[in-house]
Amino acid sequence: MITSTLENKIADTRYDVHPLIAQRWSPRVFSDKEVTGEDMNQLLEAVRWSASSRNEQPWRLIYAHRGSKAYERMMSCLSEFNRKWAGNAPVLILAGYKEKFESGKDNFHALHDLGLALGNMTVQAQSMDIALHHMAGVDWKKAHEKFDVPAxxxxxxxxxVGYYGGSAEELPESLYESAQAERTRIPQASFSAEGKWPEDNN
Ligand SMILES: Cc1cc2nc3c(=O)[nH]c(=O)nc-3n(C[C@H](O)[C@H](O)[C@H](O)COP(=O)(O)O)c2cc1C
Structure with missing residues (x-):
């Protein structure tokens, strides 16, 4: 059963999309339900079968369960803002990519392929009632140091990462309001057009 469907969080779509897309959102509280090793295997399998430029598969992920030393180390790499809520998640992940091909040439599409793979993981997670909340607010230099990320x-x-659930009331007041807010998007015409650059791109 999908429990992510807090009514004001379901996307107000203009056209029909699959419920796994319409019902996904980025919570800052999670259920107490454990994210198991098997759950992680399923999420990582979705990453594994993603498309990538030249099948390079440049994504690299480190994950940690709450209660472990690695989890605490990951928390210490997050921005002050994200540290306010990310500890609600039973699992944290650091997501990175390999910058070059074996030939030494830059792989300009590595970041694209990491994003695509995380998109796959997001959809797989949604089908399991698991939410992912992606975070740019991470000190990558610190993460490289603390996790011995190779050059x-x-x-x-x-x-x-966590099962949908929990109550927004667990959040500090400054985050409570955004947890209640409706989800908004720019219209399709602002980012797409047939046969030309979208003119309505504000
Ligand atoms: C690459 C990326 C980085 C993000 N960074 C943060 C972050 O550091 N902290 C945070 O609270 N949310 C972060 N978010 C979540 C976005 O704010 C959120 O996806 C956006 O507001 C749309 O909301 P929705 O995911 O509920 O549709 C990030 C999302 C993405 C995809």
Whole structure:
């Protein structure tokens, strides 16, 4: 059963989309339900079967369960803002990519492919009633240091992972309001057009 469907969080779509897309959102509180090793295997399998430029599969992920030393280390790499809520998540992930091909040439599409793979993971997670909250607010230099990330790789984001649930009332007041807010989007015409650059791109 999908419990992510807090009514004001369901996307107000103009056209029909799959419920896994319409019902996804980025919570800052989560259920107490454990995210198991098997759950993680399923999420990582969705990453594994993603498309990538030249099948390079440049994504690299480090994950940690709450209660472990690695989890605490990951928390210490997050921005002050994200540290206010990310500890609500039973699992944290650091997501990075390999910057170059074996030939030494830059892989300009590595960040694209990491994003695409995390998109796949997001949809897989949604089908399991698991929410992912992606975070740019991570000190990548600190993450590289604390997790011995080898040269040639770059940590791009962190992700909070947990089953949908919990109550926004658990959040500090400053975050409570945004947890209640409606989700908004620019119209299609602002980012797409047939046969030309979208004119309505404000
Ligand atoms: C790459 C990326 C970085 C993000 N960074 C943060 C972050 O550091 N902290 C945070 O609270 N939310 C972060 N978010 C969540 C976005 O704010 C959120 O996806 C956006 O407001 C749309 O809301 P929705 O995901 O509920 O549709 C990030 C999302 C993405 C995709």
């Amino acid at each position: 040639g790789y770059h940590i791009a984001t962190a992700i909070a």
